[in-house]
Amino acid sequence: MASLFQKNIQELKGVGEKRSRLFAKLGAPTVGALLRTYPRDYEDWSQPVPLAQAPAEQACVVRVTVVSPVSEQRIRSGMTLYKLRATDGRHDVQITFFNNPYTKNLLLEGKEYLLRGKVTGSFLRREMTSPDFMPADRLLPLRPVYRQTAGLTSRQISAAVRAALGMLPNPLPDPLPEPMRRACHLCSLRFALENIHFPRDRESLEQARRRLIFEELLVLQLGLLRLKSRGRQQTSLRLEVDASAEFFRSLPFVPTSAQKRAVAECIANMRGDYPMNRLLQGDVGSGKTAVAAALCHSAIASGMQAAFMAPTEILARQHYETMRRFLEPFHLNVALLTGSVPAAKRRELLAQLRQGSIHLLVGTHALLNETVEFRQLGLVVTDEQHRFGVAQRAALTQKGDHPHILVMSATPIPRTLALMIYGDLELSVLDELPPGRQKTETYVIDSAKRARAFGFIRKKIDAGRQCYIICPLIEDSESDMASVTQYAKDLQEKWFFANTVGVLHGRMRPAEKDRAMEEFAAGRTDILVSTTVVEVGVDVPNAVVMLIENAERYGLSQLHQLRGRIGRGTEKSTCILVSDAQNEEALKRLRVMCETTDGFRIADEDLRLRGPGDFFGARQHGLPELRIADMSADFALLQLAQGEAKELLVHDPAMELPEHRGLRAEVRQLFSALE
Template sequence: MSSLFGKPIDTLKGVGKKRAELFAKLGVPTVGDLLRFYPRTYEDWSQTIDIEETVANEVNVIKAEVLATPSEQRIRGGMILYKTTVADESGEMQLTFFNNPYIKSLLYAGKTYLFRGKVSSGFIKKEMTSPDFLPESRNLPILPVYPQTQGLSSRMISDAVKQALLLLGETVKDPLPAELRQQYELCHLSFALENIHFPKSEQELATAKTRLVFEEFLVLQLGLMKIKSRRKENNVHLVSSQFPDEFAELLPFELTGAQKRAIQESIDDMAGKTPMNRLIQGDVGSGKTAVAAALCFAVIKSGKQAAFMAPTEILANQHFNSLQVLLEKCGIKVELLTGSVTPKNKKRIAEELIAGEIDLLIGTHALISETVAFKNLGLVITDEQHRFGVGQRSALAQKGEHPHLLVMSATPIPRTLALMIYGDLDISILNELPPGRQKIETFLIDSGKRRRAFGYVQKHLEEGRQGYLICPLIEEGESELTSVTAYAKIVAAFFPKNTIGILHGKMKAKEKEQVMQNFAKGELDLLVATTVVEVGVDVPNAVIMLIENAERYGLSQLHQLRGRIGRGKHKSTCILVSDSQQEDTIERLKIICSSSDGFKIADADLKLRGPGDFFGKRQHGLPQLKIADMMSDIEILKKSQECARQLLESEEIQEEPYRFLRAEIRLLFSKSQDLTFN
């Protein structure tokens, strides 16, 4: 199989140079890639129904005889219709095709075909408009539907896959040895590939998918576990194993039990034989920054330096302002390095850093620039992990000799999934909120009450508070800019006396930073924004948020958005606007109204939204999964993790039967920009 990944796709019959370029657009440059290019869905042609029994406004498959060659009819606007009638023993149905002159030579009177399409009720008889069809003789009851690009249809891809399957032969080397397949009740690779593309039944499709999902999870788990196990370098930045009581005395508040536990787990790592490599996962406002500050304190007091990288200038500034005030009380020097720092100051910072005069450097991507060098870097912290790839945090870590690594994430993820996604890290969870944190009241309304809700927002603005209005999600074919601009006009008309800022993803980074800074300074009363505010600066004076189209967001995303308010002493309110009448959608939105626990909300999101929607864009730093799904395939994931651990602990993975599995691991990780596996 691995040899097919070196075979260019244009060696297949019917795939020339131009079509190969289209396949490359889909990330399919080789025959092996094509075999692993799985259908996104399937059309089931196996369940045919009598014409009389077809259901209006639903997709039906009928088996019927064409009664007459399609006839041509011209209508207004130059459009040409082609109509014919088909029949089975139960009745007749009219078929209509638009602007398809070839249909006359594709459908022959007196012949029987399978037709698949949505049925509507006509004046005289039932109708199907532009249905797909197959000759009765074609024995393909379940047809694959592939991701496509312009000029390359699903049927063209399907034809190429058939050619590729012929190259597999009967002796394809399976990366999973027979003994392992037997232990986990998995089919052979050749059966799996044949039936994932062209299944003969639902049962054979399920068998093929289970095998391929297990293999993909196993390969990923083995790679991540291997990378993690390699981190056996000596800890050259030892710290005291005691909780830093001196640091706790600096704080104007009491640490929560969860914060103390996370700090101690991290310090135990930093006092151990190998460097710390830990993820701190905490809900919005759970106090991750205080944990990070404690670890900086511990490392710096042991004579080392620390680096703290944030994804935006405004977040870097926020961390700098809070940590400088806290740590400089005990003689720790903190500096800020971002793109906005003047060349003169950048030069000064670089000189003081290499001389060891700066203890903690906080900044953006500027920290990984070539001019930045540390005297003795002992700790690297990256904030909001989903914004950074593994490669970026590695680039910062390489500025020291095996420094300790702390990654912070504000996205609550159930622990099983967190272990999968951050497979190369140990995990600490902050599941308590600090005392005094305001509970955010959340209400669900329909658009008919929007004017009243705007009035409620206005009342808060008149009291000197600020608010967020989260823009409707864009419709297909509409640009983000159009959506935000149109909504901002509605807002401006209702709030003529207030200062309004606009924030959206199409703006340049500096423009976004400026708008957020203006809002943080209180120069703007209202911020009309898309989800780019999901990760943002603390604005304690912002106490109200209204989210349009709430039904179109996941619960976890709504929870992240809501976390922008409730950060000060004033009572905060979040208003969700939705006109959805669907029971499951209303149930989802009621969960966010009744709960403020991000981990409970994340669990509910997984159960209610289903596969594929929870994470949205794939997590940075991991090879992309092609068929496995971390939510719907959770039971297979657990089995693959158990198998991976067993193979590594017994060292069976090094034996001859697993040679092809080792090749699969190298192949998967070679395609990731962030991780390497030898």
């Protein structure tokens, strides 16, 4: 297979320069890549129905014999009809094709064919227009349907795949070692490739799918585990001082046992000969930043520097303020580096960093700049890691001699995805909320009840509380949703003329955003009308109501993140989801929000309802793209593949044995985009 990945797609019969560009657009520039471009679906041709039983307005398969030659009828310039009659033995059907002269040679009088399409017309005169067809003696029960691009049909892709299968060497080397295939009950690569594209039957298709899914997950796990082992080089940055007890004593609150446990797990890692590589996963408000601060304090007490990277300037600024507050009792120098820091201040900051007088540097992607040099970087913390690629994480760690790594995520990630995305990390979970936190009540209402919701908000404001209102759009569009700014203006004039209404959205300048958030945090703004940028906003314990307009437009995990902005104090909080959605799937999502505040249950449900492709929105997590595995449906195979990957690397860490050569090539290929 490896050599077929070197063969240009143009080596296939019928694929010229123009068509090769279309195949490249599909992600198949080579013969090998085409064979690994699997069908997105299959048409079942195995159950033909009599013409009399053909369902109305629905594609079906009929078995007929052609009883007339194809006649040609030109109806206007550039339009020719090709017509013929066929019968299933009891009823006739008139078949029409547009501008398809090839039907004369392909549909012959007296021969039997399978046709697939809609049967229309009346009981007395049945018709089919441009159906798909194949000779009845060449029955392919399950016909592949491929993802298409303009200018390239599924049938053309299918023909190219058939030609590509003909180029497979005999015998075909199999990247999966024979003992592994036997132990895991997997078919051969040849059988899998032939039956994923042109399955003999449903059972063969399932065997092929199982084998290819396992192989893809195995290769992914091998790649992630090898990334992990790269960091297994010994580090000189052993933690000498465990200052966590001192840190906990300095806190103005009692840490949860989950926080203490997570800190202890990390400290144990950092005291070893190898660098820590750990994911800290916790729901909104579970206290991850305090854990990170405890570790930074111990690292600094041991003579190291720490770096804390966040995906946005707003979040970086919030973490800077929080970390400064946590580390203030120890007189440590905490600095902030973002793209908006002026040049002169930046030069001074970088000089202090090189000298070691800055103990903790908090920032955005700006930390990755080559001018950023640490004297002794010992701990790297990244927040909302799914927004960074694996390569970015590696770039920051290269600024030290194998520093310890803590990855934090407030997005609860189902264990299936955590295994996939963070397969190279150990896992700590914060599964308790700090004491005194009230459960947030959540309700779904339609727009007819909006006025009542505004009345409820006014009562809360009169009692000295504050409120968030979330809108999906930033500026006017053709839809009936007003922009955030216009919406805020209408609120102020029609509903809350005696109150202060602030606005926050992603297109404001950083200084404007900061001012809007500072005004709200200080209590000078009663209502903050915002887009989802507030997901990563400052903590405002006095905000006890959140109303989310058009709630059906958001994923469950995003709704949960937004809801996490309230309920930060001891006062009971309320989240109101406004939606006129009639779609059952959307309503199901919103009902889940009312039933639970458990972020992990919500994440599992989100993955089940939306699928892994949409879970994070745009592909931000830096993983190589999978072609066939489905993270929500294939968890059992993922576990099996992970076990096999670990076992293989115990016996052959560099994958140098001859029987692992094929797998090593596949790992290199899958991860080539990350190198």
